[in-house]
Amino acid sequence: MRPRVSDVRLVGIKKSFGDNVIVKGVDLDVTPGEFLVMVGPSGCGKTTLLRIIAGLEQADAGDIFIGGKNMNTVPPRERDVGMVFQSYALYPHMTVKENMAFGLELRKLPRAEIDGRVAEAARMLELGPLLDRKPKALSGGQRQRVAMGRVIVRRPKLFLFDEPLSNLDTALRVQMRGELARLHRTLGVTMLYVTHDQVEAMTLATRVAVFNKGVLQQLGAPLELYHRPTNTFVATFLGSPSMNLVDARREGANFVGKGFSLPAVGDAQGEVKLGLRPQDLRVGAKGPLQGEVEAVERLGFDGYAFLKTAAGPIAARFEGADVHVGQTLWVEPQGEVLHVFTADGTKALHHPETRGAKA
Amino acid sequence: MNRTLSRWKLFALHAGLSLLCAATLYPVLWVIKLALSPTQTLSMSANPFPEAVTLDHFRDVLGSTDAQGRWLFGRQLLSSLVVSGATTLVGLTLAVTAAYALSRFRFPGKQSGMQLLLVTQMFPATLMLVPLYSILQKLNLLDSIGGLVLVYATSSLPFCVWMLKGYFDTIPRELEEAAIMDGASPGQVFIKVVLPLARPALAVTALFSFMQAWNEFILAATLLNDTTRFTLPVALQRYVGEYKTEWGHFAAGALIISAPVMALFFALQKFLVGGLTAGAVKG
Numbered sequence: 001m002r003p004r005v006s007d008v009r010l011v012g013i014k015k016s017f018g019d020n021v022i023v024k025g026v027d028l029d030v031t032p033g034e035f036l037v038m039v040g041p042s043g044c045g046k047t048t049l050l051r052i053i054a055g056l057e058q059a060d061a062g063d064i065f066i067g068g069k070n071m072n073t074v075p076p077r078e079r080d081v082g083m084v085f086q087s088y089a090l091y092p093h094m095t096v097k098e099n100m101a102f103g104l105e106l107r108k109l110p111r112a113e114i115d116g117r118v119a120e121a122a123r124m125l126e127l128g129p130l131l132d133r134k135p136k137a138l139s140g141g142q143r144q145r146v147a148m149g150r151v152i153v154r155r156p157k158l159f160l161f162d163e164p165l166s167n168l169d170t171a172l173r174v175q176m177r178g179e180l181a182r183l184h185r186t187l188g189v190t191m192l193y194v195t196h197d198q199v200e201a202m203t204l205a206t207r208v209a210v211f212n213k214g215v216l217q218q219l220g221a222p223l224e225l226y227h228r229p230t231n232t233f234v235a236t237f238l239g240s241p242s243m244n245l246v247d248a249r250r251e252g253a254n255f256v257g258k259g260f261s262l263p264a265v266g267d268a269q270g271e272v273k274l275g276l277r278p279q280d281l282r283v284g285a286k287g288p289l290q291g292e293v294e295a296v297e298r299l300g301f302d303g304y305a306f307l308k309t310a311a312g313p314i315a316a317r318f319e320g321a322d323v324h325v326g327q328t329l330w331v332e333p334q335g336e337v338l339h340v341f342t343a344d345g346t347k348a349l350h351h352p353e354t355r356g357a358k359a
Numbered sequence: 360m361n362r363t364l365s366r367w368k369l370f371a372l373h374a375g376l377s378l379l380c381a382a383t384l385y386p387v388l389w390v391i392k393l394a395l396s397p398t399q400t401l402s403m404s405a406n407p408f409p410e411a412v413t414l415d416h417f418r419d420v421l422g423s424t425d426a427q428g429r430w431l432f433g434r435q436l437l438s439s440l441v442v443s444g445a446t447t448l449v450g451l452t453l454a455v456t457a458a459y460a461l462s463r464f465r466f467p468g469k470q471s472g473m474q475l476l477l478v479t480q481m482f483p484a485t486l487m488l489v490p491l492y493s494i495l496q497k498l499n500l501l502d503s504i505g506g507l508v509l510v511y512a513t514s515s516l517p518f519c520v521w522m523l524k525g526y527f528d529t530i531p532r533e534l535e536e537a538a539i540m541d542g543a544s545p546g547q548v549f550i551k552v553v554l555p556l557a558r559p560a561l562a563v564t565a566l567f568s569f570m571q572a573w574n575e576f577i578l579a580a581t582l583l584n585d586t587t588r589f590t591l592p593v594a595l596q597r598y599v600g601e602y603k604t605e606w607g608h609f610a611a612g613a614l615i616i617s618a619p620v621m622a623l624f625f626a627l628q629k630f631l632v633g634g635l636t637a638g639a640v641k642g
Contacts, residue, residue, distance in 0.1 A: 056536050077542040089537035093555045102551075103541035150541070 005032040006067040006157035013062035024214035039201040040211035082151030083160040090135040097131040232345030246311040259310030266350030275339030281316035287332030393610035416611035446572040450512040454519035462527035476517040526560035
């Protein structure tokens with residue numbers, strides 16, 4: 001299959017439903033062949049944005065370019081875009097084969113061509129034995145694959161996914177995530193993927209776009225966002241458990257907060273917000289922060305402890321040690337790990353040096 | 360099934376149900392008896408089974424002719440079929456498109472339009488008789504099949520629209536959006552995706568329109584004059600005269616008329632139950 005890829009460019013896209021402003025002016029450049037994941041909490045406008053790109057929704061303002069062409073008034077069927085819906089939206093009255101062939105039949109392709117493409121997609125997605133079944137006789141994972149097959153056979157320049165894995169159980173989700181990544185490698189086509197699941201974003205994306213309240217917060221490679229979040233929203237949204245945030249102020253060579261003092265980094269002055277990834281902290285018998293263990297998430301030999309400190313709740317990693325609820329323990333940063341943000345959290349002032357290879 | 364029902368309760372339950380069945384079936388049996396008995400008079404005996412059996416009444420009704428020797432029953436059956444069929448076709452075509460628009464599009468007057476449709480259902484048919492008569496007269500459609508079809512189709516429209524709109528509301532919008540992304544035009548979305556999915560509701564609505572038209576009497580009796588164009592219920596009424604009532608012919612005719620509808624009902628029974636509950640559970 002020769003890859004046909006397309007870039008997408010959004011300029012100043014705005015959309016509101018009634019008084020409800022959903023998308024507040026979004027600029028976004030998607031490079032050809034990339035897997036861009038749009039992630040954010042529900043109601044952040046990511047799905048609306050995807051539907052605007054698909055042509056199912058009209059933007060109130062702004063321009064959409066696909067493959068360099070302005071698509072503002074182009075109907076969905078002429079945009080050469082395929083979309084996988086959250087509910088799969090398989091036609092219940094058609095078999096798997098008919099579901100996949102529907103779009104090709106509408107385009108009046110020759111029968112042999114249609115059969116060939118359906119067979120090819122069925123092989124790629126291992127749907128061969130299911131071709132004559134109706135959707136209701138399929139499992140969730142199989143339906144998901146048919147929904148993808150329906151888009152694949154059309155060979156669009158751009159794939160859109162609207163939370164395609166959210167209806168699957170965890171095991172299946174992990175498996176389908178792998179298949180999606182493989183599909184992207186095989187087809188080499190541009191994919192735009194909407195999810196609220198930061199794990200999907202981190203594992204699938206070549207680049208991640210984080211949205212909140214209709215505004216694009218940050219766009220970049222997954223690890224770049226993880227290591228250098230532009231504000232506290234992105235910082236806490238990506239990574240699990242979330243980054244700890246504590247208020248502090250610069251006093252000489254230290255950041256001083258409620259019940260703690262840490263060596264200062266960067267040249268931030270006055271009130272700041274400090275970000276500490278739980279992965280960078282260790283629970284132990286010493287350290288600058290002290291708190292009572294409120295909950296323990298043991299993953300095996302290691303895990304995370306959630307402490308109540310004077311500065312607020314703190315999650316930190318522990319290893320082996322006998323950690324249980326009710327204990328009073330200390331938290332110690334492992335090296336130079338402080339992220340520094342403005343006190344209102346809207347801007348990052350300092351990030352620790354990234355260890356290891358940059359993404 | 361509830362297995363804790365005692366034997367006695369079970370007996371009482373079935374006795375009660377049998378009684379209800381008997382009460383429901385008794386009048387029907389009586390009509391069958393009238394139709395099969397060789398007399399034309401109304402038997403006063405409570406016995407619902409005929410003493411003697413003959414098919415003469417059925418033969419008379421089926422073979423009835425008018426003064427010119429034209430086969431009346433055949434013409435009237437055809438008239439009934441054409442009226443009911445055309446009513447269903449016209450009514451359903453209009454209702455399906457209207458219901459889809461009401462279900463999917465936002466336009467001014469949508470809510471009040473839906474309510475107005477309901478309001479029209481509140482007037483008894485007899486009230487509409489005079490205005491309908493004068494309208495058809497103006498349109499030169501009195502005593503014509505076309506006029507009757509027009510009246511029937513419009514009067515069954517509100518119910519059909521509401522019924523179908525309710526069903527369209529249950530069809531997920533994402534299916535239509537998927538079809539749009541697949542390259543379907545609005546017409547193709549409607550014909551290839553929405554209509555096939557609405558088949559159960561279409562069947563119920565079609566059957567309803569057909570039965571309405573098939574059984575309707577007052578409008579047909581008022582608007583039709585020519586005996587050869589009568590629909591069967593009107594023809595049936597002719598057996599009840601001012602001085603003499605041919606009860607045998609009347610009963611036989613009634614059975615003949617209800618046969619097609621009953622057959623249709625039995626054939627579609629499974630489908631109908633499915634159709635009526637289809638909107639209830641997302642499936």
